[in-house]
Amino acid sequence: MVTQVDDGATERGVWPTSSSSAPHIMAKMLDALALRPGMRVLEVGTGTGYNAALLAELTGAENVTTVEVDPSLADHARRALEDAGYPVTVVTGDGMRGYRHNAPYDRIIVTAAVREVPYAWVEQLGAGGLILVPWVASFHPDEPLAALEVRADGTAEGRFGAPAWFMPMRSQRLQQQAIRDTETRWAAAGKPEASRYGVTVTADGQRIWLDSPDNPVM
Numbered sequence: 354m355v356t357q358v359d360d361g362a363t364e365r366g367v368w369p370t371s372s373s374s375a376p377h378i379m380a381k382m383l384d385a386l387a388l389r390p391g392m393r394v395l396e397v398g399t400g401t402g403y404n405a406a407l408l409a410e411l412t413g414a415e416n417v418t419t420v421e422v423d424p425s426l427a428d429h430a431r432r433a434l435e436d437a438g439y440p441v442t443v444v445t446g447d448g449m450r451g452y453r454h455n456a457p458y459d460r461i462i463v464t465a466a467v468r469e470v471p472y473a474w475v476e477q478l479g480a481g482g483l484i485l486v487p488w489v490a491s492f493h494p495d496e497p498l499a500a501l502e503v504r505a506d507g508t509a510e511g512r513f514g515a516p517a518w519f520m521p522m523r524s525q526r527l528q529q530q531a532i533r534d535t536e537t538r539w540a541a542a543g544k545p546e547a548s549r550y551g552v553t554v555t556a557d558g559q560r561i562w563l564d565s566p567d568n569p570v571m
């Protein structure tokens with residue numbers, strides 16, 4: 354359900370910029386995170402705060418930090434979460450930087466789509482930590498979810514899965530032409546299933562690959 358348009362501009366807007374995520378996608382993402390009580394979780398994209406409340410139920414409110422770039426949404430969510438009895442830490446800021454102050458985390462769940470995983474997220478997880486993040490249509494038109502695991506050598510790697518269709522992070526929006534280019538590139542590659550793609554993130558940057566990390570495509 355859309356809860357904000359046009360980044361909160363006061364005129365009548367048309368472009369959704371915040372929403373409460375579809376319940377079946379949220380349920381799948383929470384399941385994929387394999388959360389247990391006591392796990393420390395960072396959510397990027399607080400929105401309404403509803404997902405942060407679910408995270409608090411599963412791991413304990415004291416273990417949940419959530420970052421929202423839009424100050425009015427962050428304030429609203431902070432109050433709603435407090436009123437509902439979930440005193441999670443709501444941070445107003447750019448979630449692309451994570452939130453170093455409460456690291457290390459066991460899990461990072463991102464509820465807005467990216468075309469790049471910032472290394473800050475990897476650094477803020479311990480070895481064995483998981484990042485679950487939806488992708489914008491930069492290599493496959495389905496906007497799939499990526500599940501990355503952090504290794505002891507400080508590299509994060511994982512494959513893409515089901516389509517998620519999240520709105521993009523504010524710094525990660527693509528122009529229509531870039532989306533059309535994605536369709537063209539994907540068709541030229543023979544329209545591979547999203548699950549054949551994977552991503553590796555190191556301190557030097559990220560690589561998207563097809564079938565195996567030694568076959569980078571982006």
Ligand SMILES: C[S@@+](CC[C@H](N)C(=O)[O-])C[C@H]1O[C@@H](n2cnc3c(N)ncnc32)[C@H](O)[C@@H]1O
Nearest residue numbers: 371372373398399400401404422448464522523
């Ligand atoms: C689909 S909504 C999140 C839904 C939310 N998890 C919930 O339970 O309601 C995506 C949110 O990400 C926020 N967002 C966009 N770019 C961001 C950024 N760079 N850092 C943090 N939040 C961001 C948007 O303002 C929006 O509220």
